[in-house]
Amino acid sequence: MAYKAPKGTRDVLPEESYRWQYLEALMRETARKYGLLEARTPVIEHTELFLRGVGGTTDIVQKEMYTFQDKGDRSITLKPEGTAGIVRLVVEHNLCGETQPTKIYYLNNPVFRYERPQAGRLREHHQFGVEIFGAPRASADAECIAIVLEILEKIGLSGLSVRLNSIGCPSCRPNYHAALREYLRSRYDDLCETCKTRFEANPLRILDCKVPGCGEIVAQAPNIMDYICDDCKAHMDSLCARLDSMGIDYELTPTLVRGLDYYTKTVFEVFSNRIGSQGAICGGGRYDGLVHELGGPACPGVGFGMGMERLLLLMQESNVDFEKPPRYDLYIASIGEEADLAAFVLAQQLRAKGLSVDIDHVGRSMKAQFKFADKVGARCVLTIGDSELSEKRAKLKNMADGTEQTVALTADDIAQRM
Numbered sequence: 001m002a003y004k005a006p007k008g009t010r011d012v013l014p015e016e017s018y019r020w021q022y023l024e025a026l027m028r029e030t031a032r033k034y035g036l037l038e039a040r041t042p043v044i045e046h047t048e049l050f051l052r053g054v055g056g057t058t059d060i061v062q063k064e065m066y067t068f069q070d071k072g073d074r075s076i077t078l079k080p081e082g083t084a085g086i087v088r089l090v091v092e093h094n095l096c097g098e099t100q101p102t103k104i105y106y107l108n109n110p111v112f113r114y115e116r117p118q119a120g121r122l123r124e125h126h127q128f129g130v131e132i133f134g135a136p137r138a139s140a141d142a143e144c145i146a147i148v149l150e151i152l153e154k155i156g157l158s159g160l161s162v163r164l165n166s167i168g169c170p171s172c173r174p175n176y177h178a179a180l181r182e183y184l185r186s187r188y189d190d191l192c193e194t195c196k197t198r199f200e201a202n203p204l205r206i207l208d209c210k211v212p213g214c215g216e217i218v219a220q221a222p223n224i225m226d227y228i229c230d231d232c233k234a235h236m237d238s239l240c241a242r243l244d245s246m247g248i249d250y251e252l253t254p255t256l257v258r259g260l261d262y263y264t265k266t267v268f269e270v271f272s273n274r275i276g277s278q279g280a281i282c283g284g285g286r287y288d289g290l291v292h293e294l295g296g297p298a299c300p301g302v303g304f305g306m307g308m309e310r311l312l313l314l315m316q317e318s319n320v321d322f323e324k325p326p327r328y329d330l331y332i333a334s335i336g337e338e339a340d341l342a343a344f345v346l347a348q349q350l351r352a353k354g355l356s357v358d359i360d361h362v363g364r365s366m367k368a369q370f371k372f373a374d375k376v377g378a379r380c381v382l383t384i385g386d387s388e389l390s391e392k393r394a395k396l397k398n399m400a401d402g403t404e405q406t407v408a409l410t411a412d413d414i415a416q417r418m
Helices: 014-033 047-053 059-064 083-092 138-155 173-185 193-201 203-208 212-218 230-245 308-317 337-352 366-375 386-391 411-417
Strands: 044-046 067-069 075-078 102-112 124-133 160-166 264-272 280-286 301-307 330-334 357-359 380-384 393-398 404-408
Touching: 014 102, 014 124, 014 138, 014 308, 044 047, 044 083, 047 059, 047 075, 047 083, 083 102, 083 124, 083 301, 124 138, 124 308, 138 160, 138 230, 138 264, 138 280, 138 301, 138 308, 160 230, 173 193, 173 203, 193 203, 203 212, 230 264, 280 308, 301 308, 330 337, 330 366, 337 357, 337 380, 337 386, 337 411, 366 380, 380 386, 386 393, 404 411
Parallel strands: 330 357, 330 380
Antiparallel strands: 044 075, 067 075, 102 124, 124 301, 160 264, 264 280, 280 301, 380 393, 393 404
């Protein structure tokens, strides 16, 4: 039987891994400049974490989670998103008790959702995310958006837009819930079955429905910005002022609520016009009550998650790429048993000096070794045979321009001439 990767997953082949490594290095460097420290959480968490943290009325919890009973009869779930696990980490290790803010990022975090695979979104995908705790001011929200755009601009992407909304807080959101239910009541029979269940439990989720009929209904719904309290309005005004100061364009989108129940005040998404109908490549917002909901102290939070596969797809669609780094600095071509041993020893010495080096492990002819060195992109080739061993000198060839120079058969001289 020929095995294949499960539907909705994919392999990252060795020849394409440099693209991932480039993005990872760029994200780490950007995170460093903003004072973010990396955290890593388990792939599995207790299911209750997501029921309480993400929300029982969300599509993620109702339709998409990979959940199972382990051998201890505990309900375990593969992470469907990154924030809840980071909040659990913050609460468990009392990071909110330290000097604030606590600024965290995670990278290549695998998340699992049983949904229809689509462009740039798989059942297993990977995320870069940022979470900032203990920072109630809108400047933290603005930093999150700035981090996203800095990464995308450094990659060289275009066709981007920022969509922004406030979904209020526990004090003012019930007023909007009441107005929204009143509006939807006369259209209740036209809602999809999922939205009918959300009507009482959480009508805000109806604004997030992707069913076309529901989308037409909510297009005429009351504007949430007309119902939020003075504090939420002031927070949004402060955020907009900071985005304006950085020259960041944005669109206020009153139907934007995100697909997770923990958000308060700010929600945002960064879209691309190059990735199908589901063009969001990043989304986030503020979750001031989530730490307390998951057993911690009252501690505000804000953050975002960005899909790596989606970003790589966008780069491909935008014809954005970067030079593939050479796999080897040096290939040592050798003929004869003594030369093979000398090549092995020299390769180890050069690797100790930080060079990437390969030798013949197959038994190829000298001509075939040069062809192999060219195929794998070696920058230089050093040729060793009996005469080179006796003279203790050899030819070092630059594969890009074909120039040659004679070098001593010592790691110091070869490394200096590279």
